[in-house]
Each structure stands twice: as C-alpha cells, then as structure tokens.
Amino acid sequence: MSLPVRSTGAPASAPRNAPTPPSRSSAPSSAPSSAPRPAPSPAELLAFVRRTAADASLVASLPLDPEGRTWVRLEGPGGSEAWLIGWPPGTGTGWHDHGGSHGAFAAAAGTLREESLAARIPTEGWKTLEVADGLDREQRLTAGRGRAFGAHHVHQVLNESADDHAVSVHAYYPPLPMMRRYSRTGAVLRLEQVERPEEWQ
C-alpha cells in the first residue's frame, strides 16, 4: 500500500517525545480513589473518547504543528491511558497493535481513515504473517465518529487530507504496555519494532 503518508514514528495512538502538555484533563474522575474499579470496557472507552472529542475548548487547546503530530496526554476513565492527538495533512501511524490493550478512538476535527484487519492477530510468537484475502477493512471517521477495538486489533490511521488538520481522542486499557509496529508489503505483515512506554512518555 503506498500512500503519501509521512510517518514520523510517533504513535498512532500513543505519541512519544511529547511536548510539554498543558496540565489539563477532560477526563471525568468517576469513582472514589479507594474503591477498586472494574476495567473500563471498550464501550466505556468509546463513550469517553466521543464525549471528549465533543469538548470544543479542549480540542481547541491542542497546539497544532504543520510539520508533525502533536499530542496531549489526558486522564482516561478507570485508569485508562488517553491522548488528544493532532494530525497534519498527510500524516499517519503505520501498521501497529496496542500490546494487548483494548481501546477506542474518535475524530474531533477533520477526517481520519482507518485501515484494519478483521482478524485476531496473535500478539506474540511471530515475525511475519500473511493476511488472508478478504480481511482488510477501511473506514473514515469524520468529526464526532469513533470506534472501539479489542485487544488483538491491528490497524493504521491516516489523515489523507491535503489541506486540513485532523484531531482525535484515543483511550486504552490497560495503559499501553507496548506497541508493536509492522511493515506491510502486499498481504504480509512483518514485525519491525517493539516500543515500550518509556519511549513515548
């Protein structure tokens, strides 16, 4: 797949080398700190990212840079990890997974295209994998639209606009233990890199 995408190596979903974020969180803190909380479900994370994407003042507070993605870390619900991310025209993530975390993301401005695989991709034990026919999926997320995904989700996310920035909100539970990055040639995914949280905190 050859797309005019500038991949900066920063996360799709979990940015690294984050600029100093404004100390701001839109995340509602919903439970007493002493009470054990159940893990937030993908549906709960989706509700959070959609609600946060609708917070116009938060979205407007994200610094935008035409040269690369920008991000601010947010406090997600139930101990999840969340990010507000700005995508200049032509940027994308490359194929990756989320290290076994489930999650959700929603567009807050612009349009993002997600390419994903309708298969449970094992998170361990392989270096190349040939994707069977018919498993590729694609969807466009315009502002206000989001999706949840499970622990074995593999995807890439792109802002293909020539002119317009996109902004999105992402949440993961548990907080990302790692991300695996893949190259893709035709149907073949190849594991290229494993990133750990210390690389993007």
Ligand SMILES: [Fe+2]
């Ligand atoms: Fe992702």
